[in-house]
Amino acid sequence: MKLRNIWGNYRQGADCSNEHHQTRQILHSLPTEVRSAIFRHGPHPPFGPPPCGLPPFIDKLPADAQMKLRDIWKNYRQGADCSNEHGQTFQLMHSLPQEVRRAIFRPPPPPRRRRASKTFIEQLAAIYENESISLSEKPKKLKELARKMLKGDELKRFNESLNTMKFTKQG
Structure with missing residues (x-):
């Protein structure tokens, strides 16, 4: 029902970044086993799961968050399942202030052209x-x-x- 509420007013061609963000929040709030069952037949939206390992935006994070992220991934071995690390990374990202997350994940919108008075x-x-x-x-x-x-x-x-x-x- 929550997904229907999120997407209920969406119109084709409109900006859907907010709807995607809310959908991801719901999906990431599900237990790992449920997410695995949902997506076992294909890639995670929109292009499959993120690659395992430290994310490319680590340098954009505050120093304390960088340390926590390195700690999350320190025992990961290439080729192993990384769903636990992804879950912890997601939780860490959502614990950051909104302005920090926006600076990392969403480029600022282009400046609006002012209409004449x-x-x-x-x-x-x-x-x-x-x-x-x-x-x-x-x-x-x-x-x-x-x-x-x-x-x-x-x-x-x-x-x-x-x-x-x-x-x-x-x-």
Whole structure:
């Protein structure tokens, strides 16, 4: 039932990283024997179990967590079952503060492009739709408005967009 609740509102094509994270939490909370029984016929989602041994992100961890992780894996021998070590590693990772886990497992999202303010858009539309302003004057008026209300990259992007616009008489 929990999995249905997690995935119940998901829509095809939407970002599903949160749903995947919650699903993994449920799966990793199951006893090792149950997980083994569930996945004995194929790889673990999404690409099979992680490889045995120290994880590649160990250097990104705080020093005390690095020591604990090295301690977890110190007796592991290549080719042996490592489900116990994986379980302990997972528990250690989830004991870390959320900001530490995010820095390791999720790259930060790209910066959001700020939309221009509603006031700017309304004033922009008023100039564009004003028939008493000549076609040759409209770009000048729009640039004046932009210089007053926009800064930095926003102003630069606006000017680039304005240079590609064509002002024609509407019939």
